[in-house]
Amino acid sequence: xxxxxxxxxxxxxxxxxxxxxxxxxxxxxxxxxxxxxxxxxxxxxxxxxxxxxxxxxxxxxxxxxxxxxxxxxxxxxxxxxxxxxxxxxxxxxxxxxxxxxxxxxxxxxxxxxxxxxxxxxxxxxxxxxxxxxxxxxxxxxxxxxxxxxxxxxxxxxxxxxxxxxxxxxxxxxxxxxxxxxxxxxxxxxxxxxxxxxxxxxxxxxxxxxxxxxxxxxxxxxxxxxxxxxxxxxxxxxxxxxxxxxxxxxxxxxxxxxxxxxxxxxxxxxxxxxxxxxxxxxxxxxxxxxxxxxxxxxxxxxxxxxxxxxxxxxxxxxxxxxxxxxxxxxxxxxxxxxxxxxxxxxxxxxxxxxxxxxxxxxxxxxxxxxxxxxxxxxxxxxxxxxxxxxxx
Amino acid sequence: xxxxxxxxxxxxxxxxxxxxxxxxxxxxxxxxxxxxxxxxxxxxxxxxxxxxxxxxxxxxxxx
Numbered sequence: 001x002x003x004x005x006x007x008x009x010x011x012x013x014x015x016x017x018x019x020x021x022x023x024x025x026x027x028x029x030x031x032x033x034x035x036x037x038x039x040x041x042x043x044x045x046x047x048x049x050x051x052x053x054x055x056x057x058x059x060x061x062x063x064x065x066x067x068x069x070x071x072x073x074x075x076x077x078x079x080x081x082x083x084x085x086x087x088x089x090x091x092x093x094x095x096x097x098x099x100x101x102x103x104x105x106x107x108x109x110x111x112x113x114x115x116x117x118x119x120x121x122x123x124x125x126x127x128x129x130x131x132x133x134x135x136x137x138x139x140x141x142x143x144x145x146x147x148x149x150x151x152x153x154x155x156x157x158x159x160x161x162x163x164x165x166x167x168x169x170x171x172x173x174x175x176x177x178x179x180x181x182x183x184x185x186x187x188x189x190x191x192x193x194x195x196x197x198x199x200x201x202x203x204x205x206x207x208x209x210x211x212x213x214x215x216x217x218x219x220x221x222x223x224x225x226x227x228x229x230x231x232x233x234x235x236x237x238x239x240x241x242x243x244x245x246x247x248x249x250x251x252x253x254x255x256x257x258x259x260x261x262x263x264x265x266x267x268x269x270x271x272x273x274x275x276x277x278x279x280x281x282x283x284x285x286x287x288x289x290x291x292x293x294x295x296x297x298x299x300x301x302x303x304x305x306x307x308x309x310x311x312x313x314x315x316x317x318x319x320x321x322x323x324x325x326x327x328x329x330x331x332x333x334x335x336x337x338x339x340x341x342x343x344x345x346x347x348x349x350x351x352x353x354x355x356x357x358x359x360x361x362x363x364x365x366x367x368x369x370x371x372x373x374x375x376x377x378x379x380x381x382x383x384x385x386x387x388x389x390x391x
Numbered sequence: 392x393x394x395x396x397x398x399x400x401x402x403x404x405x406x407x408x409x410x411x412x413x414x415x416x417x418x419x420x421x422x423x424x425x426x427x428x429x430x431x432x433x434x435x436x437x438x439x440x441x442x443x444x445x446x447x448x449x450x451x452x453x454x
Contacts, residue, residue: 036419045403120418155404155417168408175405175440223409223438231440253440255405 002116002141006032007306009132009145011121011158013040016274016291016298017151018104019059023299024149025111029306032143033108034119034134036152041101045254046288047178047208047216049191052091054289058296062103067210068094072190072361075369077353078197078346083369084190086361092191094208094216095288124148125161130269147302147311149271151295154255156276162267166276170223172259174203174285177231178218180250184243186215195349199234201225202342206285217243220256220285222342256285260335261328266316271298279323281331282338290327297322340374348373392447393429393436395422399443406435406444 008024010017013035025031037043048067055061071091076082105115119136125148126133132143150158159166186192192207199205202222209215219235232253239246257278265272273279273294280287301319305311352373356364374381393414400422407415407422414428415435436444 036417038419043402118419153404155407157407157413157416160413166408167411170409170434170438173405173409173438175438176403177440221440226440227437230442253401253403253405255403255408255438255440257408 002032002114002136002143003030005144006030006114007146008032008149008302009034009124009130009143009147010149010151011124011132012036012151012153012274012276013101013105013115013117014151014153014274014291015059015101015104015288016276016279016295017149018101018108019292019295020149020151020273020299020302021108021113022060022104022111023296024303024306025108025113026303027112029303031113032145033113033115034121034132034136035115035117036120038118040105040115040117041098043252044097044250045178045252046097047206047218047285048095048097048210048288049092049208050095050286050288052093054292055093058289058292060104060107062100065096065100065103066093067096068188070094070189070191070209072187074190074192075353076192076194077349078195079350079353081350081353081357083353083356083359083364084361085364085366085369094191094210096210121152121158123161124150124158125270128268145269146306147269147271149273149298149302150276151272151274151291152276154257154275156272159262159270159272159276162270162272164262164264164267164272166262166272166278168257168259168278170226172257172278172282173223174220174256174258175223175226175231176203176218176220176254176256176285177235178216178252178254179235179239179248180210180214181217181239181243181246182212182214182249184213184215184217184246194238195346197346199238201229205235205238214249218254222258224342256280256287258282258285258338260332261290261323265320265323266313268313269311271302271316271319273298279327279331282335283341284334290331293327294323337370344373392426393424393431394445394447395424396443396445397421399441401441401443403440405438405440409434409438
C-alpha cells in the first residue's frame with residue numbers, strides 16, 4: 001500500500017537505489033522505492049562485470065548471482081595481435097544482474113522498504129519541497145517525503161528538479177549495444193577488450209564470459225563518432241566476422257556516461273547517485289561498483305539526516321565530500337585517461353600489442369601498458385604517471 | 392520536428408541524457424518528445440545507438 005508520506009523516497013531500483021534503501025531503512029525510518037519498469041532487475045543494459053573487492057566492501061553478495069570469476073584481461077589490437085594480463089589483485093565477477101538485484105530487493109524488503117514497480121516518478125519537487133508525483137498502477141499519486149534520493153539512471157530528470165544539471169556532453173557519452181551470445185567459445189577466466197577505430201571509434205568491444213558457453217559481447221562508440229557509426233550495426237558486423245557460430249539470446253541498447261561524476265551531488269532534501277550522477281569509470285565504463293558504493297554512502301547519510309531532523313544541503317554535504325574524497329577522486333583520474341585514450345589511433349594499439357606479445361600475462365601491468373601506449377604522445381605521459389602515482 | 396520510431400527504440404535513455412533542454416522523457420514503454428521545448432539541436436539523433444530518432448525539415452530553430 002502506498003502511503004501519503006515517507007521519510008525517504010528513492011527513485012530507481014537499480015544497484016544504487018537498492019543499496020541506498022538497504023542502508024537507510026530501519027524500524028524508525030520509512031522508505032519507499034519507486035521503479036519505473038515492471039520488474040526489479042530487468043531489462044539488463046550492462047556488461048555485468050564488477051570487481052570482487054567492491055562487491056565485498058559495499059554490498060551483500062548473493063553467491064547465486066555470480067556467473068563467473070575472472071582474473072585475466074585480454075587486450076586485442078586492430079590487427080588482432082593481443083596482450084594478456086593476469087592479476088589476482090584485480091579479480092572480478094560477471095554477475096547475473098537480475099538475480100543480483102532481486103536478492104538486494106529481498107534484503108531491502110526485510111528491512112521494511114516498500115518497493116513499488118511500474119511506478120514512474122514524474123517530478124520530485126514542488127515549491128522547493130520534496131514532493132513525489134508518481135504514476136503508480138495507472139494512477140497519479142502525490143507523496144510527501146523528508147528527503148529524495150535520485151538513482152534513476154542515465155535518463156535521470158529528477159536531479160534537474162533540484163537545480164542540478166545532469167545533461168551529458170556528446171564527448172562524455174558512449175552509445176552502446178550489447179548481445180548475450182551463446183555457443184561462444186571463450187575462456188571463462190578472461191575478460192576481453194578489442195580496440196579498433198573501424199568498429200568502435202573512441203570506445204572498444206567487450207567480451208564478458210558468463211559461463212555455460214555464454215558471454216556478454218558489446219561495444220561502445222564515443223558520442224563524437226556515433227553519428228557515422230551505429231552501435232547496433234557495428235556489433236552485428238563484429239559478431240559475424242569473429243564469432244559466426246554463435247547465437248544471440250538477448251540484446252539491448254545502452255549508454256555510458258564517460259564523464260567524471262557530477263560535482264554537486266546534494267541540495268536541500270536531495271541526493272543524486274549512480275548513473276544519474278555520472279558515477280561511471282570513464283575509462284572502463286564500469287558503474288556497478290560505484291553505484292553500490294554511492295548507494296551505501298548516501299543511504300547512511302540520509303539515515304543520519306532524518307534521525308537528526310536536518311535534511312539541509314549543508315547536512316547532506318557530508319556524503320558529497322566523502323564521495324569526492326574517495327571514488328570521485330579515482331574517477332577524475334580515470335576521466336583524464338579516457339581523454340588521453342581518445343587520442344590513440346589503430347597504429348598505436350598495433351604497436352603496443354606487438355611490443356607485449358611475448359610478455360607472460362603475470363608480468364604485464366596496466367601502468368606499463370598505458371605509459372608505453374602513450375610514449376609517442378609525450379604530453380600525455382604526465383597524465384598517466386599522475387593517475388598511477390595517485391596524484 | 393523530432394520523431395521517435397517506437398519500433399526501433401530500445402528505451403535505453405541515452406537521448407534523454409544528452410538533451411540540453413529537457414525536451415525528452417522516458418516512460419515505461421516509450422520516449423515522449425515535448426515539441427515546444429525541442430530546439431532541433433540533433434544531439435539525440437546523433438547519440439542514439441539504434442537510430443530511432445529523426446528530424447524532419449518542417450521546423451527547426453537555433454540548430
